[in-house]
Amino acid sequence: MSCISHPSQLSGQKISSINISSIINNNHNNNNLKTPNQITPSPFKCHLLQYPSLSFTSQASHLLQIHHNPLQLHQNPLSKTTIIRPIKPISLRPAQTSLSHHSPKPSESTPTQSPQQAQVHLVQPHQAQALCSLPQRHKRSPYSLNPHLQDLKLFSHKLNACEASETALSAALEELPHPPTRENALLILNSLRTWEKTHLFFNWLKTQNLFPLDTIFYNVTLKSLRNGRQYQLVDDLVSEMIEQGIDLDNVTYSTIITCAKRCNLYDKAVEWFERMYKTGVLPDEVTYSAILDVYARLGKVGEVVSLYERARAGGWRPDPIAFAVLAKMFGEAGDYDGIQYVLQEMKSLGVEPNMVVYNTLLEAMGKAGKPGLARSLFEEMIEVGLSPNEKTLTALVKIYGKARWGKDALELWERMRSNKWPMDFILYNTLLSMCADLGLEKEAEKLFDDMKGSARCRPDSWSYTAMLNIYGSGGKVDKAMGLFEEMMRCGVKLNVMGCTCLIQCLGRAKQIDDVVRVFGVSMEKGVKPDDRLCCCLLSVLTFCEEDEIDKVLGCLEKANPKLVEFVKLLGKKEVSFDMVKENFRGILNDSVIEARRPFCNCLIDVCRSQNLYERAHELLYLGTLYSLYPGLHSKNDREWSLNVRSLSVGAAQTAFHEWMRTLSKAVERQEALPKLFSVHAGAGTHKFSQGLASSVALQLEKLSAPFQPNQEQPGCFIATREDVISWVQTRVPSTANLSTEDDGYQKANVATRKQENLETITAFVKPNSLCNILVCIITNMEGGRFGLVETKSFTVGPSNSVPDGSFFNLTAENIVTLLMASSQSPAQV
DNA sequence: TTAGGGTTAG
Structure with missing residues (x-):
C-alpha cells in the first residue's frame, strides 16, 4: 500500500523540541531546575496577550486578590462577604505534621512557620515553594486492620442486594454482624454501590445517634451522590453541614464542585469555588484541577490561565492531572501555542507525563492539526516505557486518518497487532473510520469481519455507518445496499449519518426509487433528518431525471419544507433577487454553521442542473456576501488567484465563469495585470474526492482557456498574463458568442x-x-x-x-x- | 477499591 500523503517535510528538529522526557532528564542531570518565576515567562505573556479580557468578572477576581494578599483578607470587612459559617483562620493544612516525617529537603516546608508568615510568602513566588506542602492526603483508615473486615464486606453485599427502600434497609440492618462503631459504619458506607443505598444508610446512621457524623461521613456520602449525579441532594447535604457547624474541607468542596461539573451546572461549580474562598479554605492541588477543568469546559481560557498563574505564584506545584486539564482545554481550542506552553511548563517543573497526559496531549495535537508532533509524542511515550492503551491508539488512529497518512496508519495497525496492544470497540470503529478517510476498502472489510467474529466488539451502528461511508464514497452501491438490508435484518439501528452516506451513494447511481425507499424506512426507524441529510437530498436532485424530481422533493418536504419552498422559488422567473436573498438568509439562519456552505454549494448545483444560471450566480454572490467562501479570490501584484477548493463542482464552474468575466473586464480596461493567474482546485487527497480538479480541467479545456496544470502543485492551474490577454481578446466582445451560461449571466x-x-x-x-x-x-x-x-x-x-x-x-x-x-x-x- | 481532580467515536 503506498503512502498517500507522507509528511516527510516534518523536520526532526521540530519534533525533538517537544521531547518532554529528554528535557526533563536534562534538567535533572544539569541540576538546573528553575524557580517558578524564571519559568518560561514568554508563553504566559503570549497567553495574556492572546486573552486580553481575562480579568475575573465574577467575585472570584476579588477573592483571588485576597489569596494574593492575605492581609487584605483580614482587613476585609466580614460583613461584606457572605459568611456561611464562622471564618476559620487561614492555616496550612494539618498535613504539615505528616510532612515532618518526610525528611524535607532544605527547600521544602518549614513547619515552624506561622500561618501569617506563610501567607506573606505567597506573594513571593520564588520563595513560595516552601508552601508546597499542600498535596498531602489525609491518612486513610486502615480498613485492612479491621478485624471484622470480611464479615462487614459480606454484610455490605447483602445491603447492596436488598431493595432500595428505608424499610428494606432497616430490616436488613437488624442483622448487622458487629456493633456499628464509627469504623465499621464508615467501612459499610464506603462499600455501598448505589447512591440511593448510601443515602439511606447515611440517614439511618443519623437516626441512630451512635456517634457524631463528621466531615468524612458527609464526604463519603457526597461522593456516592455525585456518582449518581444527584446535585440537589449534594447541595442539600452541604447546606446541612453548614447549618450543623460541620467543617467543609477541600474534599467537600472538590466533591461538590465536580458534582456540579458532572451535572453540567458549571455556574454552581464556580459559585462553590468562590464560597470556598470566602470561608477561608485555600484550594489544594485537587481543588485547583477541579476548578480549572470547570473554567476550561466553560471555554474560559483566560480565566484558566490567570488562575493557573496565580496558583503557581502562590506556591502550587501543578501535577499531571492539572496538565491534562490544560492540555485538553488548549486542544479543544485548537491552540497549538497553548499546548506548547503546557509542554514547556511540564518541562520546567520536571513533571513527568503519565499515560493520561500523553493521551490528552495526543488528542490535543490532533485537534490543533499537528499530526507529526502527535506521532513523535507517541514514539516518545513508547520510548519511556509506557504501553499505549485503547484511548492512546484511538487518538492516534484518528489523527492519521484525518491527516490522510495512510502509511503511518497502516504501520500503526500492524504494530497494534504484533504487539497485541489492547483493542476495544471504539478503537475498532475508529480504525474503520480511518479506513473510510483513506479509502481502504479491503482493510475495512477485514476489520469488519474481525468484529463480527469477536465476542466483545460486535459491529454496532457506528461500525455499519463507517462501512456505509466506505462503500458509499467508493460508489459500491450494491455492497452498500447489502449492508443496509443486513442492518434491517440484524436490528442494527441506522443513524442519520449512515442514512446520508447511503442516500448519497444511491443518488449518484441514479437509483432514485431506492433513495425514496431508504429515506422512508429511515424515517420510520426514527432517524431524525439533519442539515447534512437535507443537503444530501438536494444534491440528489442534480442526478434526477425530470420526472424524478418531485419524488426527491417529497422526501425533502418531510425533512425541511422551507428548503423545498426555496428550491421551487429559485425556479420562478418572476422572483426577484431580493426575494432570493431574503429567503436564502432565512435558510442559512435555520441551519447549523457547518452545513451552510454545503447548502449553498448544493443549491448552486441544483440551479445549474436546471439551467438556472442566473440563480447560480446570485447564490454564489450571496454565499460570498455571507462569508461562506472566504479566500475564494486573492490578488497581489504578482498573482491573482481563484481558490475553489471548498466549492462543489457546479459552484466552482460558476465561480470560474465569474472570474473569467472579471479578467476580461480587466483586460478590456487595460488594467495593470499580474504576471501570473492561478486556479486552485485542490489535490483531492481523499481517494474519493478527486472529482473537482478534473472537472475544473474539463471546463478549462472546453473554454480553451490557457490555464495549464501546475506540475509542482497538483490541482493547481496556472496561466501567464500574456496568455490570458490573448485568450480574452479572441473572445471579444465579451458579450458576443454567448454560451448558455453567458445568457444566464447576461440576464442576471x-x-x-x-x-x-x-x-x-x-x-x-x-x-x-x-x-x-x-x-x-x-x-x-x-x-x-x-x-x-x-x-x-x-x-x-x-x-x-x-x-x-x-x-x-x-x-x-x-x-x-x-x-x-x-x-x-x-x-x- | 476504600473521603476529593484528568483521557477514547462522523
Whole structure:
C-alpha cells in the first residue's frame, strides 16, 4: 500500500523540541531546575496577550486578590462577604505534621512557620515553594486492620442486594454482624454501590445517634451522590453541614464542585469555588484541577490561565492531572501555542507525563492539526516505557486518518497487532473510520469481519455507518445496499449519518426509487433528518431525471419544507433577487454553521442542473456576501488567484465563469495585470474526492482557456498574463458568442452595494436592448480580497440616489454616476 | 477499591 500523503517535510528538529522526557532528564542531570518565576515567562505573556479580557468578572477576581494578599483578607470587612459559617483562620493544612516525617529537603516546608508568615510568602513566588506542602492526603483508615473486615464486606453485599427502600434497609440492618462503631459504619458506607443505598444508610446512621457524623461521613456520602449525579441532594447535604457547624474541607468542596461539573451546572461549580474562598479554605492541588477543568469546559481560557498563574505564584506545584486539564482545554481550542506552553511548563517543573497526559496531549495535537508532533509524542511515550492503551491508539488512529497518512496508519495497525496492544470497540470503529478517510476498502472489510467474529466488539451502528461511508464514497452501491438490508435484518439501528452516506451513494447511481425507499424506512426507524441529510437530498436532485424530481422533493418536504419552498422559488422567473436573498438568509439562519456552505454549494448545483444560471450566480454572490467562501479570490501584484477548493463542482464552474468575466473586464480596461493567474482546485487527497480538479480541467479545456496544470502543485492551474490577454481578446466582445451560461449571466440582475465598497465598476451594453445593460461590480471585501463580480438586470426606475448597503435597481443615471465616481469611462454606456 | 481532580467515536 503506498503512502498517500507522507509528511516527510516534518523536520526532526521540530519534533525533538517537544521531547518532554529528554528535557526533563536534562534538567535533572544539569541540576538546573528553575524557580517558578524564571519559568518560561514568554508563553504566559503570549497567553495574556492572546486573552486580553481575562480579568475575573465574577467575585472570584476579588477573592483571588485576597489569596494574593492575605492581609487584605483580614482587613476585609466580614460583613461584606457572605459568611456561611464562622471564618476559620487561614492555616496550612494539618498535613504539615505528616510532612515532618518526610525528611524535607532544605527547600521544602518549614513547619515552624506561622500561618501569617506563610501567607506573606505567597506573594513571593520564588520563595513560595516552601508552601508546597499542600498535596498531602489525609491518612486513610486502615480498613485492612479491621478485624471484622470480611464479615462487614459480606454484610455490605447483602445491603447492596436488598431493595432500595428505608424499610428494606432497616430490616436488613437488624442483622448487622458487629456493633456499628464509627469504623465499621464508615467501612459499610464506603462499600455501598448505589447512591440511593448510601443515602439511606447515611440517614439511618443519623437516626441512630451512635456517634457524631463528621466531615468524612458527609464526604463519603457526597461522593456516592455525585456518582449518581444527584446535585440537589449534594447541595442539600452541604447546606446541612453548614447549618450543623460541620467543617467543609477541600474534599467537600472538590466533591461538590465536580458534582456540579458532572451535572453540567458549571455556574454552581464556580459559585462553590468562590464560597470556598470566602470561608477561608485555600484550594489544594485537587481543588485547583477541579476548578480549572470547570473554567476550561466553560471555554474560559483566560480565566484558566490567570488562575493557573496565580496558583503557581502562590506556591502550587501543578501535577499531571492539572496538565491534562490544560492540555485538553488548549486542544479543544485548537491552540497549538497553548499546548506548547503546557509542554514547556511540564518541562520546567520536571513533571513527568503519565499515560493520561500523553493521551490528552495526543488528542490535543490532533485537534490543533499537528499530526507529526502527535506521532513523535507517541514514539516518545513508547520510548519511556509506557504501553499505549485503547484511548492512546484511538487518538492516534484518528489523527492519521484525518491527516490522510495512510502509511503511518497502516504501520500503526500492524504494530497494534504484533504487539497485541489492547483493542476495544471504539478503537475498532475508529480504525474503520480511518479506513473510510483513506479509502481502504479491503482493510475495512477485514476489520469488519474481525468484529463480527469477536465476542466483545460486535459491529454496532457506528461500525455499519463507517462501512456505509466506505462503500458509499467508493460508489459500491450494491455492497452498500447489502449492508443496509443486513442492518434491517440484524436490528442494527441506522443513524442519520449512515442514512446520508447511503442516500448519497444511491443518488449518484441514479437509483432514485431506492433513495425514496431508504429515506422512508429511515424515517420510520426514527432517524431524525439533519442539515447534512437535507443537503444530501438536494444534491440528489442534480442526478434526477425530470420526472424524478418531485419524488426527491417529497422526501425533502418531510425533512425541511422551507428548503423545498426555496428550491421551487429559485425556479420562478418572476422572483426577484431580493426575494432570493431574503429567503436564502432565512435558510442559512435555520441551519447549523457547518452545513451552510454545503447548502449553498448544493443549491448552486441544483440551479445549474436546471439551467438556472442566473440563480447560480446570485447564490454564489450571496454565499460570498455571507462569508461562506472566504479566500475564494486573492490578488497581489504578482498573482491573482481563484481558490475553489471548498466549492462543489457546479459552484466552482460558476465561480470560474465569474472570474473569467472579471479578467476580461480587466483586460478590456487595460488594467495593470499580474504576471501570473492561478486556479486552485485542490489535490483531492481523499481517494474519493478527486472529482473537482478534473472537472475544473474539463471546463478549462472546453473554454480553451490557457490555464495549464501546475506540475509542482497538483490541482493547481496556472496561466501567464500574456496568455490570458490573448485568450480574452479572441473572445471579444465579451458579450458576443454567448454560451448558455453567458445568457444566464447576461440576464442576471444588476446589483451593487454602497459606493464606498466598490473597488471597480464596469459596465457594458448589449446592443439594442436597454434591459441588457449590465453593471459588473467588484466589491471590496475585507482583507484585501475582492469579491465576485455581481450583475443585476438593469431597470429604469425613479430612484436616482444610491441607497446605503443593500441591493437596488439602477437607473441609467445611477450607472453613469457610479462610473464617474469610480473614474471609469462611461463611454461604453 | 476504600473521603476529593484528568483521557477514547462522523
